[in-house]
Amino acid sequence: MTLSTDRVTTQALSLPEELVLMLLNEDSGYFHQVPGWHLNCAVVGAALAELSLISRIDTDMDSLILLDQTETGNPVLDHILNQIATEPTQRNAQYWIERLAPRAESIIDLTLERLVDRQILEHHEGDFWTLAHRAWQTDMFSSEGEGTAAEFVKTRISKVLFNNEIPDPRDVIIFALVNTCDVFRFMFQLDDELEERIELVCRMDLIGRAIAEAVTQNMNVPLIGRAALTKSIPQVPLLKFALHRHLRDGNLPALFADLAEQYGPVYQLNPPFQKPMLVLAGPETNYWAHRQGRTYLRARDYLQDFEKVYGASGILPALDGADHFRFRKAMAPGYSRARLEGQLEDLYDHTRSHMATWEVGDTFRAVAMCRQLINAQISPLMISVDSQDVLDDLVKYKTRALSTHVLGVMPKFMLKTPGMRRKAKSIQVLLERVQSVHTAAQRAGCPRDLADDLFSLHSSDPSFLPESNLRFVLSAPLIASVYLGDGLSFALYAMASQPELYARIREEADALFDGGDPGRESFTQESIDVTHRFIMESMRMYSIVPMSVRNVMNACVVEGYEIPEGSRVFIAQAAAHYMSHVFPDPWSFDIDRYLPSRNEHLSPGYAPFGLGTHTCLGNRWMELQLAVNLLLLAHHFTIEVSPRNYKLKIDPFPSLSVSKKLKFHIAEQRRELPV
Numbered sequence: 001m002t003l004s005t006d007r008v009t010t011q012a013l014s015l016p017e018e019l020v021l022m023l024l025n026e027d028s029g030y031f032h033q034v035p036g037w038h039l040n041c042a043v044v045g046a047a048l049a050e051l052s053l054i055s056r057i058d059t060d061m062d063s064l065i066l067l068d069q070t071e072t073g074n075p076v077l078d079h080i081l082n083q084i085a086t087e088p089t090q091r092n093a094q095y096w097i098e099r100l101a102p103r104a105e106s107i108i109d110l111t112l113e114r115l116v117d118r119q120i121l122e123h124h125e126g127d128f129w130t131l132a133h134r135a136w137q138t139d140m141f142s143s144e145g146e147g148t149a150a151e152f153v154k155t156r157i158s159k160v161l162f163n164n165e166i167p168d169p170r171d172v173i174i175f176a177l178v179n180t181c182d183v184f185r186f187m188f189q190l191d192d193e194l195e196e197r198i199e200l201v202c203r204m205d206l207i208g209r210a211i212a213e214a215v216t217q218n219m220n221v222p223l224i225g226r227a228a229l230t231k232s233i234p235q236v237p238l239l240k241f242a243l244h245r246h247l248r249d250g251n252l253p254a255l256f257a258d259l260a261e262q263y264g265p266v267y268q269l270n271p272p273f274q275k276p277m278l279v280l281a282g283p284e285t286n287y288w289a290h291r292q293g294r295t296y297l298r299a300r301d302y303l304q305d306f307e308k309v310y311g312a313s314g315i316l317p318a319l320d321g322a323d324h325f326r327f328r329k330a331m332a333p334g335y336s337r338a339r340l341e342g343q344l345e346d347l348y349d350h351t352r353s354h355m356a357t358w359e360v361g362d363t364f365r366a367v368a369m370c371r372q373l374i375n376a377q378i379s380p381l382m383i384s385v386d387s388q389d390v391l392d393d394l395v396k397y398k399t400r401a402l403s404t405h406v407l408g409v410m411p412k413f414m415l416k417t418p419g420m421r422r423k424a425k426s427i428q429v430l431l432e433r434v435q436s437v438h439t440a441a442q443r444a445g446c447p448r449d450l451a452d453d454l455f456s457l458h459s460s461d462p463s464f465l466p467e468s469n470l471r472f473v474l475s476a477p478l479i480a481s482v483y484l485g486d487g488l489s490f491a492l493y494a495m496a497s498q499p500e501l502y503a504r505i506r507e508e509a510d511a512l513f514d515g516g517d518p519g520r521e522s523f524t525q526e527s528i529d530v531t532h533r534f535i536m537e538s539m540r541m542y543s544i545v546p547m548s549v550r551n552v553m554n555a556c557v558v559e560g561y562e563i564p565e566g567s568r569v570f571i572a573q574a575a576a577h578y579m580s581h582v583f584p585d586p587w588s589f590d591i592d593r594y595l596p597s598r599n600e601h602l603s604p605g606y607a608p609f610g611l612g613t614h615t616c617l618g619n620r621w622m623e624l625q626l627a628v629n630l631l632l633l634a635h636h637f638t639i640e641v642s643p644r645n646y647k648l649k650i651d652p653f654p655s656l657s658v659s660k661k662l663k664f665h666i667a668e669q670r671r672e673l674p675v
């Protein structure tokens with residue numbers, strides 16, 4: 001298949017690439033409903049078929065023969081060709097599919113990567129893929145017909161199906177593989193006639209038939225083998241857990257890491273008066289959750305009661321599948337780093353105005369100081385109102401709702417106490433405040449904010465984002481500001497307690513701000529190298545969100561343990577941050593881990609922002625905002641930890657924050673704040 005657009009050079013697509021494009025579902029940002037193993041078999045089948053079409057191998061129903069082992073230049077195909085060439089015995093296609101399918105994920109990864117490199121697909125954070133803008137640039141029905149970049153394989157296949165066009169051998173193979181995966185029914189509305197046509201096309205080519213047959217024979221294998229091979233999940237004795245030193249000092253990632261070292265990557269905790277907790281901890285389970293989570297896990301269940309508390313249904317963290325991807329796409333600009341970069345001047349202004357209320361000699365509780373500082377920025381930037389007066393109510397109400405309606409550690413009526421009812425009113429106050437400044441007349445000429453995006457989505461599709469969800473979605477950025485505020489407390493603690501690093505961050509700050517306020521182009525990798533690595537290390541050692549909760553919607557096997565459908569898993573994504581085989585000497589604060597020579601964060605063990613489809617949407621925004629706060633603070637102030645002999649303790653609920661005892665003392669103001 002050849003691609004051509006005005007600007008795209010002509011390039012051949014391999015069959016695995018065409019299959020991936022065919023199976024991609026633009027709505028969900030992932031593949032049509034093909035379970036992992038089926039997809040693996042089909043992609044390996046496509047690779048073998050491609051090798052056959054380019055005469056490297058010959059295959060029929062019974063045999064697979066190597067014809068020519070010259071490399072093709074495509075790493076996916078060459079890897080397979082090499083394995084076939086070095087196999088001493090001649091095997092058939094079924095054997096090769098069975099042998100290669102368990103590792104087909106790397107083939108799928110490479111295939112997706114190649115399509116992204118060629119700007120045919122676009123990769124979105126959270127592992128979603130869509131057709132790249134460029135792929136849509138040419139006329140879909142150009143007279144050259146054959147395969148413009150926008151036309152792609154789907155249109156070709158549709159033409160074979162609906163217009164009875166005669167397919168070429170490549171199309172027959174794609175047809176056969178898609179049919180084997182039983183995916184046509186999700187793409188087209190099939191009737192008897194179309195089904196007959198599919199069967200007919202599938203029989204037109206021998207290679208296609210042979211490969212499809214071999215794929216079919218392999219598809220049932222893992223289901224048969226699963227139960228017999230799995231191990232039983234270790235139970236952690238209650239005392240071991242309850243008396244653990246990291247439960248006492250609040251460091252949940254270190255607790256989960258330590259238990260994983262003793263019991264393995266999957267274990268069960270049985271806390272008293274609560275349902276058992278199935279914990280997944282370590283880089284391997286992180287990788288699994290990241291790659292396979294969308295097939296086996298669901299976010300909706302554990303948040304269902306929680307969203308009802310806000311009168312909402314279908315909030316972003318509680319959505320799955322295509323609806324989730326649609327919401328994420330719609331919200332992505334509002335949470336993006338680019339949006340914040342466009343408002344740097346405002347960010348500096350809000351930050352400095354708040355810092356101007358500090359005086360030398362003041363001592364503040366770390367948690368409140370940092371939450372208020374960050375809220376003073378996020379609230380006007382994202383929803384264009386001030387919300388310092390309601391922040392505390394919103395946070396306390398949300399924390400109580402998590403205790404009563406998610407974790408079940410308190411009875412539900414505890415959310416209805418007079419105090420909580422009063423706090424709940426602040427949610428409505430905030431909604432009305434935001435609505436009152438988001439009339440068309442008042443927004444004219446203002447930079448777009450997240451509330452604008454939410455109101456637009458609501459008016460364009462009120463069933464997708466109903467009015468009943470607005471209370472929650474408009475207060476969500478303030479909840480996120482609490483996470484970021486807590487991240488800042490940890491970072492300031494790390495900075496104030498390590499003077500050498502404080503000095504290096506200050507050096508970068510002075511270089512950036514001495515000559516006037518830096519624009520977005522000034523925040524380069526070099527200019528904030530130390531600050532950036534410092535933030536990464538702070539996020540490793542002090543991960544605000546230590547785990548994610550999910551319900552198992554399809555039984556699965558993780559690292560050899562069978563996890564039954566219906567169970568609830570706690571993915572302790574930050575546990576690996578304290579595993580010495582992932583981060584050597586994990587208790588030392590070492591920003592050099594992230595130098596290119598070490599790159600320790602490139603392992604799936606580094607996950608401060610979560611894993612898979614729900615990966616933090618604000619992480620790039622958050623990194624820039626955190627960097628600006630550290631830099632401005634280091635530029636203007638010297639702060640000290642108070643009391644001086646304070647030993648870090650962590651408050652682990654509902655997310656990690658420094659203990660209430662930590663304070664920051666404003667020891668010096670180095671220069672005036674230009675407010």
Ligand code: HEM
Pocket residue numbers: 316317318328335477480481483484487543544545548549608609610611613614615616617618619621622
């Ligand atoms: C230190 C600060 C932060 C940390 C550690 C953090 C971490 C996380 C994590 C771990 C998740 C995934 C939760 C899950 O899988 O259940 C998440 C989701 C999310 N975060 Fe953050 N976050 C931070 C700050 C922010 C900020 C400042 C914003 C907004 C500007 C933000 C916006 C979001 C959104 C919208 C989601 C939901 C994504 C989805 O469900 O698809 N976060 N965050």
